[in-house]
Amino acid sequence: MPQQEESYSLDAMLEAANIERLDEADRIYSHEVREIISSKPVWIVRNGIAMFFGIIGLLFTLTFFIQYPDIVKAPVKIVGDNLPKQIISKSEGRIVYLNALENKKVIVGDVLAILQSNADYKQVLLFKKWIDQTELDLKGNNWNAISQLATLNQLGDLQKNYQDIAQQIYQLSWAKTKGYFNQKRDAIAQDIRLINLSKENANNQKQLILQDLAMQQGVLDINEKLANEKVIAPLDLIKDKSTVLSKKQQLVQVDAADINQSANIVAKQKELLEIEKLNADIQQNFIAALFNAKSALTEWSNRYILVASETGTLQFASYFQENSWIKTGQELFYIIPKQPTYFAELIASQQNFGKLKQGQQVNIALNSYQRNEFGVLQGTIINIPQVPYKDTSFLIKVKLTKGLQTNYQKPIHFSNSLTGTADVITAEASLADRLLYQWRGLFAR
Template sequence: MPQQEESYSLDAMLEAANIERLDEADRIYSHEVREIISSKPVWIVRNGIAMFFVIIGLLFTLTFFIRYPDIVKAPIKIVGNNLPKQIISKSEGRIVYLNALENKKVIVGDVLAVLQSNADYKQIMLLKKWLEQTELHLKQNNWNAISQLETLNQLGDLQKNYQDIAQQNYQLSWAKTKGYFNQKRDAIAQDIRLINLSKENANNQKQLILQDLAMQEGLLAINEKLANEKVIAPLDLIKDKSTVIAKKQQLVQVDAADINQSTNIVAKQKELLEIDKLNADIQLNFIAALFNAKNALADWANRYILVASETGTLQFASYFQKNSWIKTGQELFYIIPKQPTYFAELIAS
C-alpha cells in the first residue's frame, strides 16, 4: 500500500519549530514601518486641505472689500535726449548790452548779453578782433600782414595786456620788410661789399708791390756785383738796399690792412647774427604777449559776456531788460536744443 506523502505546510513547520504564528501585518511590514503607520499625524496634516480652501475663500472675499484704483495720478515730465542748457551769470552788475530775444534761434558763440565792468565793451571787441586776425596771420607765418593796434584806453583790467602787446608790436615793426632790421641788414651788406672791394684793391696793390720788389731786388743784386768791382760807390748800394726794405714794409702794411678788413667783415657778420637773434626774441616776446592778452580777454569774457553754449531756441528764465541788475549765479536764459527724440519721466507711487 503506497505511503501517504508528508505535508510540508507553513503551519506544520512552525508547529514543529515551536514558533508562534505571526499575523499578516507582522509578516508584511518591518518594525520601523509599523512604527510610522501606528503614529497619529499632526492636526495640520489631517486638516491641511480644508485649511487651504478656507484661506483661498477668505482671499476671494477680501477682494470685494480691498480695491486698488484703476487710475494712478503721478507727475510726468517730457524731456529729450539733449537737455536744455542754462546760461548763468558769473558776476554781478547791470546789463549794458542785450542781444537776446524770446524764442530766438541762436547758435554756439552768439553774444546774448554783456554785464557792466570797468571796460568799454566796444573797445574790448576791437581788441578781440585784432587778436583773432593777428593769430590767423601767425598761423600763416605772415608777419608783414600784422597791423598796428588802434589806440584803446578803456580796457579796464586788460589795459596792461594792451600796453604790453602794443610795445611788442612796435618792436615787431622793426622786422618788417621796410623796417629797421632790414635797413640795417642792407647797410651792413653794403659795408661788407665795400670792404671786399677794398680787400680786392689791396690785393692788386700787393701784386704791384711784389713786382716792384722783385725788380728792386734784381737791381740790388746787379749793383752789389758792381760795388764789388768798384764800379759804383757804396752809397748807391745803400740806397738800393733802402728801397728794397721800403717795398717790404709796404707789403707788411698791405697784409695788416687786409687782416683788419677781414676782422671788419667778421664783425659785420656778427652784427647780422645779433640782428637775427634780436628779431627772433622780438617775435617770441610778441607771441607771448599775444597769448597773455588772449587769455586775459577770455577770463574777462567769461565773467562779463554771456554767450550761447548750444544751438537752439532761446528762452528767458525770468523777466529782465537792459540796465537790469543781475546777481552772481542768477539764471538768465535757457537754450532748448533741437530734439531728435523725446521721452517721458514718470514718478509713480
C-alpha cells in the first residue's frame, strides 16, 4: 500500500502543533520575521562576495601604477661656492655711526658702522686718511709732498702712535727744500769752495816760490864757483845758501797748508755724509712710525669699524640702529654676492651607502620651511667621494637644479645654518614592486 504523502500546509502544521487558534501562530512567527522571510535580498547582499574580491583585485592592479620609490634619508646642509659673507662684531659697545642701508649695494672697504671706543672716531678717520695719503706720496718717493699732520688729541689708544709720527714729521722737516739739512749742505759747499780757492792761491804762491828758488839756486851756483876761485869771500856764499834754504822752507810750509786744506775738504765731505745718513735715518724712522701707526690703526679698525668684506647687496641680520648696544660676536650684516651659486652637502652614513650613485634625484626638506607649505628643493648627486669625511660618514655634493626655489615655486631665503633632511631616490619602483621584493626575499631564502 503506498505511503500517504506528508502535508506541509499551514493547517497541518497547526494541527501538529496542537494549536487551536491562529493568534497562537503569530506568537511563533512575528510580523518582522515573516517580512524578512518573504522579502527578496538586495543586490549587494546577493553579490557582496563577488564585489569584495573585485575590489581586492582592483587594489592589487593599482599597486602596479602607484609609485613607491626606494628612498635613502640623510641630513643635509645648504652651502655655496660664493656664500653670503657675515659681518660680525668683534667688540662690545654702542653703535656711534651707522652708514648701512638695507638692500644697499656695497663694495669692498665701505664703512658700514662704527662701535663705541675710547677714541673719537672722526679724528681716527682723519688720522687714517692722512696715513693713506702719505703712503701714496711715499710710493712716488715724494717726501716734500707729505702734508702737515692736523692736531688730534682724542685718539685713545692711537695717541702714542700719533705723537711718534708728529715727532718724526718735525725731524723730517729738516730735509725739506729750505730745511736745516739743505742749509747745512749749502754752508758746507760754500766752505769747500773757499778751501778750494785757498788751495788755488797757495798753488800760485808755490809756483812763485819755485821760480824764486830757481833763481836763488842759480846765484848760489855762480857764487860757489867764484868762492872756489877766491873771487868772493866765504861769508857771501853762506848768505846765498841761507836764502836758498829759506825758499825751500817756504815750499814746505805751502805744501803743509795744502795738506791741511785737503784735510778740511775731507772733513766737510764727512759732514755731508753724516747729513745724508741722518736724513736717511729720519726717513727710515718716519716709515717705521708710519707702519706702526698703520698696524695699530688696522687693529683698532678691526675691533671698532665694520667694513664690507665683499661686493654685493647688504642685508641686516637683525634690527638695530645708532646707539643700539652690540655684543661681541653678534651677527650684524650679510653681504649677498652677485649671483651666488648654492649646492647641498649630504652626510651619508654606511647604512644603504651602496645604493647611492651619481645622477640620482634628491628632494630636500628644510627644517626652517615646512614641507607641506613650502615644498622641497630638488637636486642631483654630482659627486660621491672615495674616502669618508668623518668617521664612517661620506660628504656627498648635491647640485640644486633650481637653486633655492622649491617645487612649489617658492623662493628660500638663505642663511648659513640652513639644514634639513634629504630623500635620495635610489630606485624608481611601484608599490607592487616593493611588495614583490618581500616575496622575492622569502623565495630566495
